[in-house]
Amino acid sequence: MRPSPLFALPLFLATFATGAGAASWKEQQIAAAEKSESILRQVEKVRGLLAQYQIMRAAYVADEARAFRLIFGQYLSWHQSYLGLHEDAMQSFSIQQGSDKQDAPSPLEGDAWRSEPAADTIARLANGQRAVFFNEAHNAAITRSLTVEMLPKLRQLGYTHFAAETLYETDTELARRGYPNDASGFYTQEPVYAEMVRTALKLGFTVVAYEAASEAVGDAREKEQARNLYNRVFKDNADARVVVNAGYAHIVESGKYLGGASMAQHFRKIARIDPLTVEQTMLIPHTEASQDHPYYRALLASASPKTPVAFVDGDGKPWSLRAGQYDVSVALPPYTHENGRQTWLSLGGARRAYTVDGEICRSVMPCLIEARYIGEGDDAIPADRIVFGLQDSSLTGSERKFRTVDQLRTDLYLRPGRYRVRASGADNQIVNTQNITVGTNPQR
Structure with a gap:
């Protein structure tokens, strides 16, 4: 849907x-x-x-x-x-993160809190739990990066199912195929989201769709999602343990949401399971610093993180920006760039930079470059996509130009392995195909 x-x-x-x-x-x-x-x-x-x-x-x-x-x-x-x-x-599109009366005091106040890698915090908290809920900002793929990184750790801890918002239950071939395509969901069209689903499948998770199939909105949609999640994971499998990826406040644990209750609140009532909720959409970098949460830059200056961080006290208790609403808050590192791409695309070091230049497009502009795993079909959502020569449509007449005319060179971010790289124009016609191998070291 x-x-x-x-x-x-x-x-x-x-x-x-x-x-x-x-x-x-x-x-x-x-x-x-x-x-x-x-x-x-x-x-x-x-x-x-x-x-x-x-x-x-x-x-x-x-x-x-x-x-x-x-x-x-x-x-x-x-x-x-x-x-x-x-x-x-x-x-x-960006949601400004201003201060709120519900905000907890900054972890920099006093000496009770220290920073540590968020992956370590979440793995420790998730051990023994039955459900872990991560949230994301749907247009900010960086908010999916930690979730992808956490999947192997959570699988080792015994988690059995992975559920993601707007997966389509109509794609009954997803598990057999082993990768998402256009029929798999809505947000799965974004390569990092697709990599999240693909990774879950490769690790042996049972991937389930829990999106509401009806036209319900607001509280009715939240309740339908929660019911689907319970029925498809826990109803016939008391030993199941689930990792859930959802948008924004669908995972909030208290208070009103869209005139009713959130999916997480409905789930807790239906399943009688209190999920571990990981908030990672508020303490994130924006393209304009004025949109960052007031705590964000100070936290970064204190922790100097290159990976997502959480804050814990001496007993390992996690800090939450909204105590009682989420169990733990994650601060994502600031954007850094190399060769025109944001480096968080390495997904915690699992992927390597592979440099491509405009020659692959054979003078066709604009040009879409997609890298697919060898062994997956042409229908697969790529592991990564980039665009060359995209015109800036805000300019007119003699000012119109290509955004990347002086930089027809950038990086794909890919796991070590073999790929089929395809270049196509705006008319969807393929202009070039190459097979590449990505090694364990960056290739520039």
């Missing part, structure tokens, strides 16, 4: 529609959501991610209305993440 802008409206309205003009703002957002839906229906008729993105980008540039950019910018950002344009994705 493709998410609709109408799913997001209750959150946006609660955030922005207060005081004078609230009714008008609500009407603007509803109109923007309806326009966004109309554009998306047109886009879905077009073949190829690159061609779809160009239509979406042009529509975004053509309408500067705040309500439209707020709603449609979220969809644009998802497609940018699918194409490996992670910086652009965060610019098109």
Whole structure:
């Protein structure tokens, strides 16, 4: 099921529609959501991610209305993440993390807390639990990186099932095939999300879809998701242990959510299992530092992390930015770049940088480059994607130019192994195919 802008409206309205003009703002957002839906229906008729993105980008540039950019910018950002344009994705849509009265005191206050690798913290806390819930920001693929890294550790601890939001239950061949394709889900079109599902399958997890199959929204959707999760994991398997990946506050453990309760709250009532909840969407880097949570930069200066970190006291108790809502908060490291890509794409060192240049495109611009595992079909979601020569549609006339005309060289991030690299144009026609081998050391 493709998410609709109408799913997001209750959150946006609660955030922005207060005081004078609230009714008008609500009407603007509803109109923007309806326009966004109309554009998306047109886009879905077009073949190829690159061609779809160009239509979406042009529509975004053509309408500067705040309500439209707020709603449609979220969809644009998802497609940018699918194409490996992670910086652009965060610019098109980003939730500012301001201070909140519910925030716990910073772990830098006093000397009770120390930082440690989040992977170590979570592995220790997850030992003996029956469910671990990770959240993510759907357009910020960096918020999936730690979850991918944690899967081998959690498998070793005895976790048996992996469940992810917006996986489609209609893809009954996923386990047999061993990799996700376009029929597998919505967010799985993004390569890091696909790598999360692929990794779970390779490790022997039973991968389950728990997304609501109905058109339910708000509390009804949360309850349906929780019921699906219980029925497909625990109902007939009392010894099961599950890792769940969900968006934003679907995993919040207390308080109202979208006028009712969250998926995690419904799950706890239905399954009588209190999940370990890992919050990793609030203490993250933004393209503009003004959007970072007020604690974020100070925490980074204190810990100087190159990998995700958590904070614990002398007894190993984890710090949470929202105590009572989430069990542990994770601070993700700041962006660093090498050869035009964000280095978190190494996924904790599991993947290596493999440099490609524009020659692979044979002068076809813009050009989409995709790397698929040898042994997987052409329908597989790639291990990584990049784009060369994408025109900046915000420029017109004589100013129009290629964004990467002076840098037709960048990195794919891939696990050691053999890959089939394919270059194609906006018309979806393949212009070049190469087989490569990625070794254990970076290749530049």
